[in-house]
Amino acid sequence: xxxxxxxxxxxALKAGDREAFAQMVDQTSGHIYxxxxxxxxxxxxxxxxxxxxxxxALRALPGFEGRSSLMTWLYRIAVNExxxxxxxxxxxxxxxxxxxxxxxxxxxxxxxEIVDFCCLPExxxxxxxxxxxxxxxVQHLPDTLRVVFVxxxxxxxxxxxxxxxxxxxxxxxxxxxxxxxxRLRQELSVTSAAx
Amino acid sequence: xxxxxxxTPQCRQLLGSLSDYIDGELQAELCAIIEQHLQECDDCxxxxxxxxxxxxxxxxxxxxxxxxGSVRERLFxxxxxxxxxxxx
Numbered sequence: 001x002x003x004x005x006x007x008x009x010x011x012a013l014k015a016g017d018r019e020a021f022a023q024m025v026d027q028t029s030g031h032i033y034x035x036x037x038x039x040x041x042x043x044x045x046x047x048x049x050x051x052x053x054x055x056x057a058l059r060a061l062p063g064f065e066g067r068s069s070l071m072t073w074l075y076r077i078a079v080n081e082x083x084x085x086x087x088x089x090x091x092x093x094x095x096x097x098x099x100x101x102x103x104x105x106x107x108x109x110x111x112x113e114i115v116d117f118c119c120l121p122e123x124x125x126x127x128x129x130x131x132x133x134x135x136x137x138v139q140h141l142p143d144t145l146r147v148v149f150v151x152x153x154x155x156x157x158x159x160x161x162x163x164x165x166x167x168x169x170x171x172x173x174x175x176x177x178x179x180x181x182x183r184l185r186q187e188l189s190v191t192s193a194a195x
Numbered sequence: 196x197x198x199x200x201x202x203t204p205q206c207r208q209l210l211g212s213l214s215d216y217i218d219g220e221l222q223a224e225l226c227a228i229i230e231q232h233l234q235e236c237d238d239c240x241x242x243x244x245x246x247x248x249x250x251x252x253x254x255x256x257x258x259x260x261x262x263x264g265s266v267r268e269r270l271f272x273x274x275x276x277x278x279x280x281x282x283x
Contacts, residue, residue, distance in 0.1 A: 022271070022279035029270060030260040047266055051273045058274065116241045118248050131256055138253075153250055154257045178214040185242070185249040 008070065013061050021061075025054055028071060031155060032078045038150040039082040041139045049085055053078040068164050075157070075165040079147055086143050115189040130191070137187040141180055148173055149180035206232075206239055217247045 008027065012020035032053055036046035056077050064073065138146060151162045152173070163173045209232055215221040216229055233240045262270075271280050 018276065019279060021274070022276045025270065025274065025276065026267075029267065030262045033262050033266060034260040047269070050266070051270055054270065054274055116245060118241075118244045126252075126256065130252075134253060134256060153253055155260070156254075174214060178211075181214060181246055181250060182210075184253070185246045188249055188252075189245065 010064075010066060010070065013070075014064060016062070021058065024070070028074055029054070031071070032074055035075065035150055035155055036078055036082050038138065038154055039079070039143075039147055040085055041135075045085050046082075049078060049081045052081050056081070069161075072157075072161050072165050075151065075155075075161075076167070079151075079165060083143065083147070117188060133188065133191045134184075137184050137191075140187065141183060145176050145180035145183065148176040149184070152177050153181070206236065209239055210242075213243065213246060217243065217250060 006023065008024050009017070009020050013024060029050060033046055033050045036049040036053075037043065040046050040049065053074060057074060060077075064070075068076075138149065141149060147166065148162060148168075151157045151165065152159065157165070159170050159173050159177075162168075163170045166173070168176075209229055212221055212225055212229065216226060221229070229243075233243060268280060271277060
């Protein structure tokens with residue numbers, strides 16, 4: 001996840017050491033910006049979330065108890081900020097903590113396209129068109145699924161860390177991850193069949 | 196070339212474990228059950244292979260988590276960390 005060049009001193013951070021804080025920002029902000037961008041799909045919104053995340057972290061650091069890792073804690077702040085930004089854009093959108101219709105009636109077993117795109121040439125699978133289709137497909141996911149997919153498959157967090165950052169059970173994370181992956185597979189199947 | 200796959204109860208059971216299976220996090224005995232089923236069900240085999248490919252494609256094409264220079268600069272200004280801008 002994070003390749004730490006130099007260990008960050010939690011004690012220094014909590015004591016308000018500005019240099020330690022700058023070091024933490026440099027070591028973590030790429031990941032925070034990336035996840036906000038993937039959730040929001042908009043550079044300006046992602047930058048707003050990035051700034052708000054570190055402003056909140058700065059205020060909350062003295063009370064940080066270290067029950068989760070610093071990175072998981074930052075992810076949690078960032079994801080909450082990103083979801084609030086999503087809600088401001090779409091007031092009807094769901095929070096990750098709310099009951100999720102995606103986990104209820106709709107099932108993984110609905111009829112699905114069976115298109116075998118595994119054998120397509122690599123050049124086609126890695127083309128700009130496919131890359132754009134991949135990005136569009138992620139943005140089409142419901143927020144509750146997109147957040148889990150971005151954290152687990154794009155940011156590389158473990159199921160446990162994703163669950164912790166989102167305050168969800170591991171089973172819930174796994175269910176959402178599977179739904180997200182199946183939907184993305186389905187979208188790529190449609191794209192491949194059309195191409 | 197596409198057709199609709201109507202899942203049997205066995206397929207539905209398989210689907211619930213697919214993420215763990217492709218992540219290599221499923222117990223050996225469940226893996227064996229899945230692999231047995233995949234030998235017998237062409238449609239499920241395609242779903243598993245393309246699901247694995249989908250995840251692989253996303254992981255391969257996911258850009259590096261780098262912060263653009265101008266975004267970093269504005270962030271440091273917002274946090275009043277100007278004096279550390281040149282340090283990494």
